[in-house]
Amino acid sequence: MFSVQRIYDYTPQADSTGVFLDRLYPRGVHKELMAQVVWLKDLTPSAELRRWYHADSGNRYAEFAARYRAELLDPVHQAALAELWRLSQARPHTVLLTAVKQPEHSHIAVLLDYLHENGEHGSVQNQN
Known part of the structure; x- marks a missing residue:
């Protein structure tokens, strides 16, 4: 099970x-x-995608999400995803931590969607 929380x-x-x-x-x-x-x-x-998104985050979320999903397919991101899956198997609960003020409009939300679509069968809870 994944949940989201600010660090x-x-x-x-x-x-x-x-x-x-x-x-x-x-x-x-x-x-x-x-x-x-x-x-x-x-x-x-x-870093490039992050800078591009923050320049106009109010109008760029959909495009940001698509670009980040594309990045998740590269070998570096895939290796990090494999590590996240490994960690999630070790304990019953994995807390995804971030410093962003609105995780629901950030890479965290995109990542959670990706995890659900690609094998995570547990539930996701946002803990503010």
């Missing part, structure tokens, strides 16, 4: 794995917390 609200639990899915280090998060999560930078959108 700022995250508290590690024994029965879950926290996976941070942003390219940049989250401001204000202590190194001790980051040491308790897995950081999969290679599963994030490319």
Whole structure:
């Protein structure tokens, strides 16, 4: 089962794995917390795509989602996806962590859709 949570609200639990899915280090998060999560930078959108999207995020989400889905098919992203699947098998709950304010309009939402379409049979919960 996957759920989504902002890294700022995250508290590690024994029965879950926290996976941070942003390219940049989250401001204000202590190194001790980051040491308790897995950081999969290679599963994030490319720097170019991220910059393009943030230049006009209000009007570019659909195109961003399509471009990110295309990136998810490259070998680097596929290897990171394989690691995420492996981590999700190890514990009953995987928490996808992000620093973005609106995960439902970010790469996290696109990734969740991709995971469901490509094999995840558990449920997804957004924990704000």
